[in-house]
Amino acid sequence: MNQPSSHPLALSQILGACPHDCPDTCSLLTTVQDGVAVKVQGNPAHPHTAGSLCTKVSRYPERTYHPERLLHPLKRVGPKGSGQFKPVSWDAALSDIAARLSSIAARDPQAILPYSYAGTMGLVQGESIAARFFNKLGTSQLERTICAAAGGEGLVQTLGGKVGMRVEFFAESKLILIWGSNSVSSNLHFWRYAAQAKRDGAKLICIDPRKSETAEKCHEHIALLPGTDGALALGLMHELIQHDWLDPDYLDRYTLGWDALQARALQWSPERAAAVCGIAPEQIRALARDYGACAHNGQPAAIRMNYGLQRVHGGGNAVRLIASLPALIGAWRHRAGGVLLSNSGAFPVQRAALQRPDLLAGRKPRSINMVTIGNDLLRAGSPEFGPAIEALVVYNSNPVAVAPESAKVAQGFARDDLFTVVLEHFQTDTADYADYLLPATTQLEHWDVHSAYGHTDALLNRPAITPLGEAKPNTWIFRELAARMGLTDPCFADSDEALCRQAYGDAVDFDALLQHGFVTLPMLDAPFALGNFPTPSGKCEFFSERLAAQGLDGLPDHVPNHEVAHSASAYPLAMISPPARNFLNSSFVNVKSLQASEGEPLLEIHPLDAAARQIADGDTVCVFNDRGDYHCRAHISARARAGVVNGLGVWWRKLGLNGTNVNQLTSQRLTDLGHGPTFYDCLVEVKKSEICRQVDRGNHGN
The missing domain is CATH 2.20.25.90 (ADC-like domains)
Structure with missing residues (x-):
């Protein structure tokens, strides 16, 4: 070190x-x-x-400078998953990897699959040379949906893109609904604006199954059941209509499909919505009064959504319904009114220049969803599926820990005939299954350029230090592989600094990025005050012709969970798995000071649910369903509502009490829109670990 x-x-x-x-x-x-x-x-x-x-x-x-940082290329010497490696030179590693990939590509390049996500959000180290490499080979494409696909598609179908209000104007709002977000933990700088609004007299309402740190700091908390956000939005609409807390001029000028949406919402009385959400009808009426009062008084009301609410079967429709609310009361007329889930669609990223899809040369390789990697690694080749996956190249991701139904993911990675290359900083759960483990640079050691989804500034990252040991940027690794595989296109010679310039082209002043580190995008303060939504109609589309053309309901609706609360007597508890405060997905889990702050894997359980199972605070418990079991420590806490347990994640599996983590329990089922994951759509039962060992658990053991 x-x-x-x-x-x-x-x-x-x-x-x-x-x-x-x-x-x-x-x-x-x-x-x-x-x-x-x-x-x-x-x-x-x-x-x-x-x-x-x-x-x-x-x-x-x-x-x-972590003592366990990977600083040299490694080659597997033990069984898959054992984590046994020996040092090897870069030249030997890259030459062997290139030879193995070339042999597979000669038979069918679609048998090779890249697997990556947001280990870095950088546009250069994320998907530039890597995308060019896989496009040129013609490998299978990865459908990258594991975080925000349902919500993103909901925004696109309603507002026309991943767009919304500017985050800084939340400081001027008079009512803020923080919906499905623990902002104090996961969106700290938004919370600064919300706290300023609160000091200036704004009312803050948190809508979340969990009584999070954010909920504690808001004036009110609505603890609805997971996956019922769409029903709450419809109940809210019902009350806005019944009491005429609307902006009819905005609805008439700048929306599409209002009559149809109004008819649907009128079917959702507060009593009906409350029964679905597991809350009191008066909570819905009070929420509507607060939201409608802003329309009546001409005050700005704002909604900050986050991605937790869309990780259920009906997540896309729920986002569509919530994103429709500002148009009902004309909230978009104010710069401090509207909704924000993501503003990533506002960034003029030149993705074609970075990723070069033209290198596919007309080929249309199959797409494999990263959420279903557990199933897909275990599938044989077939005319429907295509060739079996023979090689995986994993970078910027830790799928063995973060992908759902992780017992199947680990089983797939353990295949002896699967050739696996992992680019990493540390020996993660996924790294243990690698045939070659390649040391990657951290953000302090390479060039990159960034967009954002919570604000509207582009940022540049300069390397601050020389890479430690033999660590290399992702871009260097894929350039070297391309050269060894005879891919001679000039685009593989682009330097990282050149790629940083290509990311935005002429749309962002790169000299200003170099000087200041950030550039604010030019945007209207109130982008939809006069409509001008980036939809086909230019209006907020309550009814989507594009969805209707796909045979789907053009109107948003409440779509129940795959696993509805109270629907399975064997698994009476709903489970959500929000991130532990000191981790970010599976990153930072091995940073000793943060691990010490977090303590150990925990399950938050309501006192009533704990008492019914004779569970005491600190007991080791077994959380289980048909997909597997997970052992952790019980924390009896009012943060959990009755009937819902909170499995805080995402710990590495090898740090778990029985070598698993919370994703042993989550399913590979997908959302209604966007083919996203349903992590928070999960039923379980909980018992003391010693009781689990004493009884025959039947088919819920694996």
Whole structure:
């Protein structure tokens, strides 16, 4: 591990960007002494970051100089999954990988599958040279849906794109609905704006099954059952219509399909919606009064959605319904009114230039959904499916830990005939199954450029330090593989700095990025005050002709969960798996200071549910369903509502009490729109671990 030297030296500060899957996309300042990063802090010149970082990213030097950091290429020497490797040279590793991939590609390149997601959100280290490499080979394509696909599609079908209000104007709102978001933990810089609005007299209402840290700081908390957000939105619409808390002029001028949506909403009385949501009808009436009062008084009302609410069967429709609400009361007329789930669609990213889909040369390879990787790795070749997957190249992801129904994922990765290459910082659960494990650079060691989804600033990341050991950027690794496989297109020679320039082309001033580290996109303060939605009609589309053309319901509706609460006597508890506060998905799990703060894998359970099972606080419990079982510590807590348990994730499986994590229990079923995951659509039972061992669990053991 590199340490700063003791003699006095000049310090330098390097501008960068946080690469992690978070709405905030902070601008960073890294202090470097004698070539060593000694401090990472928020950039005070960036208005959204305002000099502050979350606890996780402020520990970035600890992560970068971690004693278990991968610094040399490794080759497997033990059984798959054993994590036994030996050092190997870059030349030997890349030559063998290229030979193995070339042999498979000669038979059928679709037998090769890339698997990546948001281990870095960088446009260069994420999907530039890597995408070019796989496009040129003609490999299977990965349908990257594991986080936000349902909600993103819901926005596209309603507002026309992943667009919304500007986050800074939440500070001026008079009512803020924080819907499906633990902002204090996962959207810290939005919370700063919400807290300012609260100090200025705004009312904050949190809608979330869990009594999160955010819910505790709001004026009210509506603890609905998982997957019932669409029913709540319809009940809210019912009351707005019944009491005429609407903006008829906005509805007439700037929306499409209002009559049909109104007829549907009028079927959802507060009593009906409340019965579905597991809350009191008066909570819906009160919420409608608060929201409608803003329309009546001309005050701005804003909704901050996040992705938890769309990780259920009806997630896409739920987002459509919630995204429709601002148009009912004309909230878009105000710059501090409207809705924000994602603004990523506002960024002029030149994806074709970065990824070069033209290299496919007319081929149309199959697409495999990353959510169903457990099933797909175990599938034989067939005319319907295509060839069996023979090779996986994993980067920016840890699927053995984060993909659903992880027993099947691990079983697929354990195949002796599956050739697996993993680019990583640490020996994760997935890395244990690699044939070759290649050391990748961290954000402090490479160039990259970033968009955001929680604000509207583009950011640049400069390397602050020389890569440790033999770590290499993703781009370098794929360039070298391309060369060894005879892929000679000039695009593989583009440098990382050139790729950073290509990411936005002329749409963003790159010199300003170099100078300041960020550039604010030009946008109207109130982008939809006069309609102008990026839909085919230019209006907020309550009715989507595009969905109707696919044979789907053009109107949004409440779509029940695959696993509806109280529908299975063997599994009476609904389970959600929100991220642990000190982790970000499976990142930071092995950072010792953060691991110490988090403690151990926990299941939050309501006192009534614990008492019914004779579970005491701190007991080791077995959480199980037909897909498997997961052992962890029970924490009896009012954060869990009755009938719902919270399995805080995502711990690495090998750190779990029985070598599993919460995704042992989640399913590979998909959402209504966007082919996304249904992590929070999951029924379980909970027993003390010793009781589980004493009884025959029948078919819920695996």
